[in-house]
Amino acid sequence: MVGGEELKGQHGQRLKIGVLALQGAVVEHCRMLESLGVIVVEVRLPEHLKLLDGLIIPGGESTSMGLIAERWGLIEPLRSWVQSGRPTWGICAGMILLAERIEDQKQGGQPSIGGMDIEVNRNYFGRQINSFETMLNIDDFYESEKPYQAVFIRAPIITEVSDGVKILASLTNGLDGKLIVAARQKLMMVTAFHPELTDDLRWHQLFLNMVHESRAT
Numbered sequence: 001m002v003g004g005e006e007l008k009g010q011h012g013q014r015l016k017i018g019v020l021a022l023q024g025a026v027v028e029h030c031r032m033l034e035s036l037g038v039i040v041v042e043v044r045l046p047e048h049l050k051l052l053d054g055l056i057i058p059g060g061e062s063t064s065m066g067l068i069a070e071r072w073g074l075i076e077p078l079r080s081w082v083q084s085g086r087p088t089w090g091i092c093a094g095m096i097l098l099a100e101r102i103e104d105q106k107q108g109g110q111p112s113i114g115g116m117d118i119e120v121n122r123n124y125f126g127r128q129i130n131s132f133e134t135m136l137n138i139d140d141f142y143e144s145e146k147p148y149q150a151v152f153i154r155a156p157i158i159t160e161v162s163d164g165v166k167i168l169a170s171l172t173n174g175l176d177g178k179l180i181v182a183a184r185q186k187l188m189m190v191t192a193f194h195p196e197l198t199d200d201l202r203w204h205q206l207f208l209n210m211v212h213e214s215r216a217t
């Protein structure tokens, strides 16, 4: 599916996508989603999750996001959302919040959502270099022959995936070999980089395709 078509979700209405709006890169996602013709809901309260077709958990700082979500009574509703198998995309800090296992956590742990059977290292690149951009090839994209420019900011990586998790993108680093930076498990997707900081809509489109798949099943 590409932009331009009306994107229909529940009850034949336009798709409704939530962006968790606790902290971090929210408006950029909203703009991209609106340009793809979906209705966008900024999620700040448990009731905002009702009637959504899909949810984006954006990048930011996972410890702060976890603490704010806890304070606003959102951790349990978010866990139920994920456990019910609804389409969810976690970006950078959002990927950390969705991971079942977190290496390099803040001391004493951090409130988290979980649900995706991966282990992440929270500040893998932060230790070496704060931000960088690199080109990736994504087989799952339409126009997959066109490389994708990924923007990493104090990014985590995925250090372990279980069976049933599909690797969507990895990069090679001379020291550690292959580093997994995007993956999918059923209707959950995670990326360690920030697609909302580019003009390339292909990750958002891929996610909307997943949301459509969920409507079809």
Ligand code: GLN
Pocket (backbone or CB within 6 Å): 058, 059, 060, 061, 062, 063, 091, 092, 093, 094, 096, 122, 123, 126, 153, 154, 155, 156
């Ligand atoms: N490493 C950060 C964290 O711990 C995530 C950074 C980001 O989302 N850009 O949350």
